[in-house]
Amino acid sequence: LAERRRKLAHLLQQENILYQAELRNARLHPGITGDMTDRISYLREQKEIQRKKIAEEKMKQHLRLNAPELRQLNSRMLKDEVHGGWETQRAKNNQEEEQKKREKLEE
DSSP, rough: OHHHHHHHHHHHHHHEEEHHHHHHHHOOHHHHHEEEEEHHHHHHHHHHHHHHHHHHHHHHHHHEEEHHHHHHHHHHHHHHHHHHHHHHHHHHHOOOOOOOOHHHHHH
16 A cells, blocks of 8 residues: 555656746747737727627618608519619510501511
8 A cells, every 4th residue: 555655656756847847938938828828809899899790780770660651661672673674674565566567567
C-alpha cells in the first residue's frame, strides 16, 4: 500500500510539473488566446448584427401586412397595373382589327 501511494504521489507530482509548464507556455504566448478571444468577439458581433437584421426585416414585413394605408396603396397600384394591361391589350386588339379591315378592303 505504501509503495502504491508513493507511485501515485510521484505521478501526481509529474502531472503538476507538466501543468505548470503548460501554464507558463500559455502566458508566454498570449497571442494565441488573444486571437481566440478576438475571433469569439467577432463571431458574437456578427451573430448579433444578423439577428438585428432579421428582426428589422420581420418588423417591416409586419408593418407592410398590417398597415391599412399600405394595403390600400398596394391594392390601388395592382388595380392600376391590371387596368393598364387591359388598355394595352385593347389597343393592340383594335390595331390588329383595323389592320385586318384594311387588308380586306385592299383585296
